[in-house]
Amino acid sequence: MRAQFVLSEIGVGLRRNLTMTIAVVVSVALSLALAGASLLVRDQVNSMKDYWYDKVEVSIYFCAKADHNSPQCASGAATNDQIQQVKSELDKLTPLVQSATFETPNEAYQHFKESNPDNPLLAAVGPDAMPASWRVKLNDPTKYDVIQSQFAGKPGVKSVEDQRKILENLFGLLRGLQTAAFVIMTLMLCVALLLIVNTVRVSAFSRRRETGIMRLVGASNFYVQMPFIAEAAFAALLGAGLASLLLLGGHFFVQGWLAKKVLFIHFIGLSSVLAVIPLMVVVGMAMAGIAAFFTLRKYLKV
Amino acid sequence: MIRFDNVSKTYPKQNRPALDNVSLEIEKGEFVFLVGSSGSGKSTFLRLCLREERPSTGAVHVLGKDLGKLSNWKVPHMRRQLGTVFQDFRLLPNKTVGQNVAFALEVIGKPKSAINKVVPEVLDLVGLGGKEDRMPGELSGGEQQRVAIARAFVNRPMLLIADEPTGNLDPQNSVGIMKLLDRINRTGTTVLMATHDQAIVDQMRKRVIELDKGLLVRDQARGVYGYQS
Numbered sequence: 001m002r003a004q005f006v007l008s009e010i011g012v013g014l015r016r017n018l019t020m021t022i023a024v025v026v027s028v029a030l031s032l033a034l035a036g037a038s039l040l041v042r043d044q045v046n047s048m049k050d051y052w053y054d055k056v057e058v059s060i061y062f063c064a065k066a067d068h069n070s071p072q073c074a075s076g077a078a079t080n081d082q083i084q085q086v087k088s089e090l091d092k093l094t095p096l097v098q099s100a101t102f103e104t105p106n107e108a109y110q111h112f113k114e115s116n117p118d119n120p121l122l123a124a125v126g127p128d129a130m131p132a133s134w135r136v137k138l139n140d141p142t143k144y145d146v147i148q149s150q151f152a153g154k155p156g157v158k159s160v161e162d163q164r165k166i167l168e169n170l171f172g173l174l175r176g177l178q179t180a181a182f183v184i185m186t187l188m189l190c191v192a193l194l195l196i197v198n199t200v201r202v203s204a205f206s207r208r209r210e211t212g213i214m215r216l217v218g219a220s221n222f223y224v225q226m227p228f229i230a231e232a233a234f235a236a237l238l239g240a241g242l243a244s245l246l247l248l249g250g251h252f253f254v255q256g257w258l259a260k261k262v263l264f265i266h267f268i269g270l271s272s273v274l275a276v277i278p279l280m281v282v283v284g285m286a287m288a289g290i291a292a293f294f295t296l297r298k299y300l301k302v
Numbered sequence: 303m304i305r306f307d308n309v310s311k312t313y314p315k316q317n318r319p320a321l322d323n324v325s326l327e328i329e330k331g332e333f334v335f336l337v338g339s340s341g342s343g344k345s346t347f348l349r350l351c352l353r354e355e356r357p358s359t360g361a362v363h364v365l366g367k368d369l370g371k372l373s374n375w376k377v378p379h380m381r382r383q384l385g386t387v388f389q390d391f392r393l394l395p396n397k398t399v400g401q402n403v404a405f406a407l408e409v410i411g412k413p414k415s416a417i418n419k420v421v422p423e424v425l426d427l428v429g430l431g432g433k434e435d436r437m438p439g440e441l442s443g444g445e446q447q448r449v450a451i452a453r454a455f456v457n458r459p460m461l462l463i464a465d466e467p468t469g470n471l472d473p474q475n476s477v478g479i480m481k482l483l484d485r486i487n488r489t490g491t492t493v494l495m496a497t498h499d500q501a502i503v504d505q506m507r508k509r510v511i512e513l514d515k516g517l518l519v520r521d522q523a524r525g526v527y528g529y530q531s
Contacts (some may be wrong), residue, residue, distance in 0.1 A: 005408050186500055217453070218382030219409035221375065 009227040010234055011248075013203055020199040021235050027195050028239025028288065031188035033246040038181035039279075043272050045174045048167075051266050053141040056163040060086060060134040060151050063158045064105060066125075070158065078156030086134060086151060096146060105130040132157055135269040136215045137300065193291050196232050198297040203228055211300060225300060229292045231277070236288035240281040247273055303461055303492045304328040304351060307468035309360035310516075311346050319358070320346040328494060330460070333487045335503050336496040337527055338513035344496040347513065348465050351432035351494065352386065353377050365460060375437055382410055384461040385454030385491075391446045393438040399425065399449050400434035406453045428452045428482055444475030448482065455486055462486060464495040468502060476502060502528035 014021050022096075054131065062083060063073030090100050103111075108130035113122060136147060144162040152160045214224045251273045259267050305327045312528040321343045328334050337419050338344050346396045348354045358487060365383055393402050400421050425431055428448040438446050447467055454462055460517045464483065468476035480502055487493045488504045496502060503510060503526060510525030511518065 073376065209392070210394060212393065213405065214409045215378070216386050216392065217406040217409060217457075218378045218380070220378045223409055223411070 006227060006230065008231050012243045013207065013227060014232045014234065016205050017077050017199060020195070021203060024192065024195045024232070024235045025201050025239045025242060027188060027192040028236050029242035031185050031192045031245065032240055032243035032284050034181050034185035034188060035049070036243060036247045036273075037250065037282050038185060039276050040268065041050055041181065044268050045171055047175075047180070047266065047268050049171070052167050058136045058138060058144055059163070060136060060147070060163045061088075061131040061158045061161065062133060062156050064129060066129045072153070072158055073156075075155070078158075082154070082156030083132065083134075086154060086189055089150065090134065090136060091097055093146070093150075096138060096140070096143055098139045100134050100136045100142075103133045105132050108133065123168055143209065143282045162255040163196040189287075192289070196235075196288050196291045197295045198261070200201050200228050200232055203231065204296060204299045215300065220248040224298045225293065227257070228296055228300070229289050232292035235287045236284040237281065239286040240277075243284070244277045245279055247276065271290045276278060283301060303330045303332070303365065304494065305361075305363040306350075307361045307363075309350065309357045309362055311343075311350060311355060314356045319453060319516050320515075321350070321357075323360070324513075324516075324518045325360075326511065326521060328492065330492055331487070331490055333484070333493045333506070334495070334511045335506070335508055335525070336494060337498070337503060337510060337511070341515070342513040343440060343516040344466065344513055346516075348463055348494070348496055351463055352384075357496065362400060378410075382457060384457055384463060385457065385459040387447070387450050387454050387462065387464040387467045389466040391438070391443075391450045392452075393446055393449055393474075395438055399430060399441070400437065402449055403453045403456055404525040410457075424452045424456045425449075427455070429478075441473050442475065444478055447471060447475075447479055450462055451479070451486070455491070458492060460527075461492045461494065464493065466468050466497055466498065466499075467495065468499050472502065480506065503527040 062078035063070075063076065065077045087100065087102075090097050105127045107126075110125040112119075112130065116122070138144065138147070141164055144164060148160045148162070151157055211224050251270060254267055255270075306324050309321055309324045309354070310319050311321040324343075324347070336344050336347060346355065350357055351364050351368070353362075353364075353372060355371055362403060365380065367380060369380075394405065395404060403421045404417045407420070422431070422434065425434060428451050430445060430448050433441070433445070438449060441449070447470075451467070460485070467483070468479050469476065471479060476499060483493055483495065507524045507526075510520065510522045510527070512520035
């Protein structure tokens with residue numbers, strides 16, 4: 001088999017069917033870009049989980065003087081004994097608890113002042129309004145429930161809060177985006193597959209004279225079908241290239257613009273994007289080739 | 303070369319078989335005319351020889367192979383050993399004469415050097431020497447059929463199957479084509495030709511096989527087109 005002959009056949013076939021080829025390229029590009037994007041969002045969520053779960057703490061807040069209205073704090077501000085009692089119980093949970101640091105009301109007030117310098121409440125409240133707390137770091141951040149059930153309702157404890165909950169909302173949003181990308185990708189994939197099937201069918205029909213003669217003179221099935229399969233795979237390769245450009249464009253948009261605006265998120269790097277590209281190329285070409293192969297079995301009688 | 307053993311072929315949704323219990327044998331080197339009115343089963347006979355169809359019952363042997371038992375992937379290889387010529391020439395209009403013949407060799411993976419050597423040879427043989435670079439549309443019907451014969455013969459097949467090769471040609475061109483086929487036959491290639499052309503069959507005095515409504519009704523060693531009264 002001569003490569004030059006096959007290549008010229010592919011070129012002729014793609015040009016003869018230019019509008020359909022463009023449709024295939026664009027739809028393959030969109031579906032692959034969405035597939036790639038959904039993979040990258042998953043990577044992003046995982047990397048953010050690793051990053052943030054390492055930092056999140058469970059806070060055990062104690063009753064402050066100003067809390068006498070809440071039912072848990074009817075007996076007034078937490079005493080030192082109560083605070084030490086919680087600490088000693090935390091120490092017993094060694095494998096679960098990595099460390100626990102104490103935050104006094106004064107420190108809490110300073111932190112609040114630093115992070116919200118313009119807040120009008122600052123003038124109204126003093127350190128007395130801020131609760132003391134144990135900041136507990138867990139070895140496994142998902143085991144928050146253990147802390148919650150053990151310490152909620154203890155004397156002097158106002159509430160147990162998990163910072164993870166705030167992050168869960170963000171992750172939920174990202175997972176939702178991922179699911180949406182996946183659904184759209186599936187639909188686009190169907191469109192792309194149907195377009196490939198139709199393109200190959202039209203292509204096989206418009207070249208039935210050539211293929212008829214090829215069969216007549218005893219060309220092998222592989223030789224007769226190869227140009228069509230290669231054509232579909234080549235269109236998919238163009239689509240994968242376009243999808244790669246879209247993803248890279250998206251990456252540079254995120255790095256160059258979004259990353260500067262949204263400082264608290266650590267965005268995944270170029271290497272993750274580059275790792276997705278070969279996957280898209282292989283999946284796209286294999287998909288197109290297989291679709292073409294099964295179409296030919298139906299429309300190109302041997 | 304070709305052997306039919308009690309071959310019947312019934313197409314789906316048809317009551318009457320297209321071929322009805324046909325048995326015959328064609329030896330190596332023979333020149334055989336296949337005659338009969340439209341719908342007599344000539345085309346089915348040829349399609350069975352080319353393994354475009356399989357027999358409903360019976361066995362078709364071509365070039366020593368039982369085509370009913372030949373697996374699909376071996377069919378292309380079997381077709382390389384025979385040449386086919388049709389009434390409508392079946393040339394590629396956007397390729398030159400030389401490219402049309404070369405195409406048959408390219409698609410079976412012959413090396414370029416071999417192609418460049420044999421294509422002019424076979425074009426000389428069919429009387430088209432020097433017309434390699436012409437387009438089929440520029441040629442007369444007789445010349446186009448010569449290109450088709452060159453393409454069929456370029457592999458030096460043992461068997462040449464022609465389905466009404468003179469059907470689209472005037473009498474003068476038809477005679478030229480028949481002389482060419484006769485010359486190919488003299489090189490030892492078996493020729494099986496389906497035709498409606500009475501003058502040609504009467505003139506050539508070769509073996510004649512006549513089909514009528516799927517039945518083999520005549521097999522004459524040196525026959526003519528119609529029954530001799």
